[in-house]
Amino acid sequence: MMTKLLAACEETVIHEDEVLAASRTLIDGRTAGRLAQIFSALSDPTRLRIISALSDHELCVCDLSVVLGMSQSAVSHQLRLLRNLNLVKYRKEGRIVYYALDDEHIRELYERGLEHTAHQERMEA
Amino acid sequence: MMTKLLAACEETVIHEDEVLAASRTLIDGRTAGRLAQIFSALSDPTRLRIISALSDHELCVCDLSVVLGMSQSAVSHQLRLLRNLNLVKYRKEGRIVYYALDDEHIRELYERGLEHTAHQERMEA
């Protein structure tokens, strides 16, 4: 199942074998989209702060909004997003809803990311 | 150096100790911003495909645009973004510019992300 990627750069590919090799490691659009979706969830400061706040234990929406210093509405909107991606789970207790992280992969990515910023920090100093 | 986060949810915080505990794992705005920046780089399908194409070896811009099936301009714009974040490095050889990954942390994050999508895939099946 070969894909044709002949024409380009001056009618013929500059480095044909390199291109073929790269095509092998290239991820398809569907995978790229899924990956992008995951990383998008982590690409916003507010959501990252939510994740960091929940990293130890669950919190109700109200407490979460206090911790973040943000409106309940803003927090709820972001929680919905994380919920839709199955990154957080929740349990209801009366009118109070407790949220907690629900994905070890995300926690892993989050922590790797933190390492990276620490690394960056050192580079700058 | 305690921050006051008294008032809220019905004048007083619902679960005061939980809130204090969460505040300890909460990352500050600056860190959240940096982290968001890193993950933002990985939050677009095109950039992820660029990273996947470069994951084995360097490629020139032209070959890269062939591999991706995208315009040279679009690819250049995205490369600039990755360059500004020091995620890719480049070397010039005449008028040809070769790009390669320049950050093991990003490669690490990318691969963890891939694992996650694989995990997701299995869940769905």
Added chain:
DNA sequence: TGAATATATGAGCAAGTGTTCATATATTAT
């Protein structure tokens, strides 16, 4: 029952993003 509280959500808006198109720059070839 009615009032108060915790959360969810739709609409709207300002800011950000990713592409295209046109064009600039730099290098090579004639």
Added chain:
DNA sequence: ATAATATATGAACACTTGCTCATATATTCA
């Protein structure tokens, strides 16, 4: 020199995002 080629980049535009504000829903309390 001039033409051709590889890359970079600014402007414009459609689309997305993250917030606020208003309001809906659900639960508890009096």
